[in-house]
Amino acid sequence: MRIWGADGTLQVDENSFTMRVVLSTQVTFATAGKGNQDFAVPGCDASNSVAIVIPVGPYNEAASWQFETEMLSGVARVYNHTRTFATSLSTSGTMRLMVIRFA
Template identity: 55%
Template sequence: MPYGMRIWGPDGTLQLDENSFTLRVVLSQVVTFTGTRQVQTFSVPGCGPDNASAVVIPIGNYGEYDRQFEVAMGAGVVEVANWMRNWGSGTYTASGSMRLLVMRFR
């Protein structure tokens, strides 16, 4: 075992070792946009599309005309936009605040 952690249960059986799937939140950040189109970039060293995932969660009530922010995971960064960048027909721009969560998995 080059590195890692092992956890045994009360009966002595191995419950978790260095080969187990784990998930860890590496960034939790409130992202706020005004009405203009913007992209915000956050640094997440060691994270990328192959070992991490990012989501945004609305804060508070979600109104009828509210729009979801868009996230894109890159190598060491996550970008959050307040419009659908890959949808040419989309004219909606979101505003308000949402929580960004970046989770690294193994």
């Protein structure tokens, strides 16, 4: 991938930017009560990393659950509810957490 700035100069290219998966694990919430789980990822924070969750198994269009992630300093946090929506419903199930660090 190459990215050019507004002035036409090359900002990022395949020689100056790398991404690496630094954590890949399954996250399970067994009960439907609102909660979160923390996973240690030393050297990672919101400025250099991203945490994502993906389903493990067949996708079900009727399923209404999704986990939410947050990157903190050295920690990837996974919620089983939408943390910024007070009346959100909590969910249970299993998803794969991946933390990707970029440089």
